[in-house]
Amino acid sequence: MEPVAELQAVSRLYRMGDTEVRALDEISVAFNRGEFWSIMGSSGSGKSTLLNLLGCIDRPTSGTYLVGGRDTRDLDDDSLSELRGADIGFIFQSFNLIPQLNVLENIMVPLFYQEKPSLDGEESARSLAERVGLADRMSHRPSELSGGQQQRVAIARSLVNDPNILLADEATGNLDTHTSGEILDLFREFNEEGKTILLVTHEEEIGCQAHHVLRLKDGKIDEIGQGVG
Amino acid sequence: MGVGSLLLHKLRSLLTTLGVLFGVSSVIAMLAIGEGASEEAQEQIRQLGSQNVILRSVKPPEDVVSNQSTWSNNYGLTWNDFETVRDTFPWVTRAVPVRALMQDVRVGSNLMHPRVLATTAEYLEATGRLIYQGRFLGVEDQRRTANVCVLGYEVARTLFPVSSSVGEQVKIGPEYFEVVGVLLPRVPIGNDAPLPGVEITSEVLIPLSTGRRWFGDMQVKIRSGGRDIEVVELHEIIAAVDSAQHVPLAAAASRELLARRHRESDYEVVVPLELLARAEETKRIFNIVLGCIAGISLLVGGIGIMNVMLATVTERTREIGIRRALGAKKNHIMLQFLVETVVLSVGGGLVGILVGVAIPSAVEYWADMRTIVTIDAPILAFGISVSIGLIFGLYPAWQAANMDPVEALRHE
């Protein structure tokens, strides 16, 4: 199977004054199309750093990162932006919706930055909103929604450009167990439709639901195993 | 999308734009008032005749002997001066002598104290005045020393409020004169009322020869404790010059001539062209000062806008991070904040233009001043407000565009 994202001996160093923090240390791993991964580890183990690199909002200090076979070192800032807009969907722990925009507008934000704007952008945004169960909330502001609903908007937004990879950093971290389950079901649904999903979490009961589990410890791969999903 | 967040902070946006609003409106208003004032001044100067050189008699400062009961004072331009100007100055096409007489004018019980001027038929053309009714003084009147007069518009209206004055008799001093014509006021009668601020000199004109015959060269002024006797041959010589280029030559020659012939400074030389140049210079300086004031107020306005935009960028750091993660390029972020800044400053600018156009109308209404709003003032103001938005929005927008996405997403 062809990898959609592949890390080859990737390190990410943070320099803080005299000390150097190795947030990621020589990570090599390949994620294949259609896989459902969870990335686990204790706080500070480098999960977010890894996800930021995978999402191309950060660059490795050393090593190679290939997205769909393209070396990201050859891409400038604008090309990375285009790559994010086309291939990658982000979902955050704190939802990160834009407060002054309503649900539909929030879902449509990635469409503004498309190189080739699709004619039926609003249509696909609407149908995504319906799929995540927000048909009657289109013109609500984020502040008028519950946490679970806000995360559904974020999921719809991450899918509006039809990306290959969904990156979720502690997407259920701010939600209760029941709502977390619903969000996880959504991920499973989209995974079955062919999306590659990388889910960062420190909660064992969430992480074990994925097909593959990557465990990090102090910036190194501790273990790559199978989930129950 | 950017405009939405401006509306989110309505009050703040409004306060921010006040600087530009005041700057723009004061520029337009001051330009209009300045333009109006200078236009008015130039109009008055032009009415003196821009190709004329005017020589005037001036009463010298009084001497210590003035406590005498009778005092004879001999000063001013002479017929000799007049002939020299007329006959020896090559550029002077026409010289018009004017004598001012201190006489009352009355019709029945209606009494006025206008300027009574004794002059020749050429006065009309030299001053560019126009006839409203009847005719002007002719060469024939001069020769016959006829008792005829031409009234200024104001005088005619005061002495003959209901009927036409032409053909009627008026009494100048002890003598009766027939009215043969009425002059137009200096500025055309718009809406029956002359423009505010333009002096309407009420005057009555009679032939030079007639004036001399009845009133002589001597003027007797009664004052408390005695009488003033003034002997003045000529009060004014209006020298019309063949072209504007020769006006400075004629002016210099006149000054030199009078300086040679007169010991006291009992004369002055008025050159409308010089006054015009001085008025233009004054206007230029006014415009420079105005430009500086406007520049400072717009700078302050621009800094205010930049300040608020910097705060906005910090406040919306997270939003910037989100947009970057969702595929926005640096240019997209830059453009978003630039557009917001330009919308702010242009919004202020447009309201400023409205206010700036309204102020001159109010000034015209309340202060009776003439103002002129030229079409380029609002266009200039609009251009300035767009530029302010661009210039002062550039740095905040650049800062927003160059944030690190990861850092921005972590921002609380």
Ligand SMILES: Nc1ncnc2c1ncn2[C@@H]1O[C@H](COP(=O)(O)OP(=O)(O)O)[C@@H](O)[C@H]1O
């Ligand atoms: N911007 C940064 N500057 C310095 N150190 C950082 C920065 N971001 C992360 N780190 C360090 O890198 C390590 C991994 O962080 P992170 O990837 O956020 O961990 P996790 O998401 O697994 O909790 C931590 O030790 C953290 O302190």
Ligand SMILES: [Mg+2]
């Ligand atoms: Mg983390």
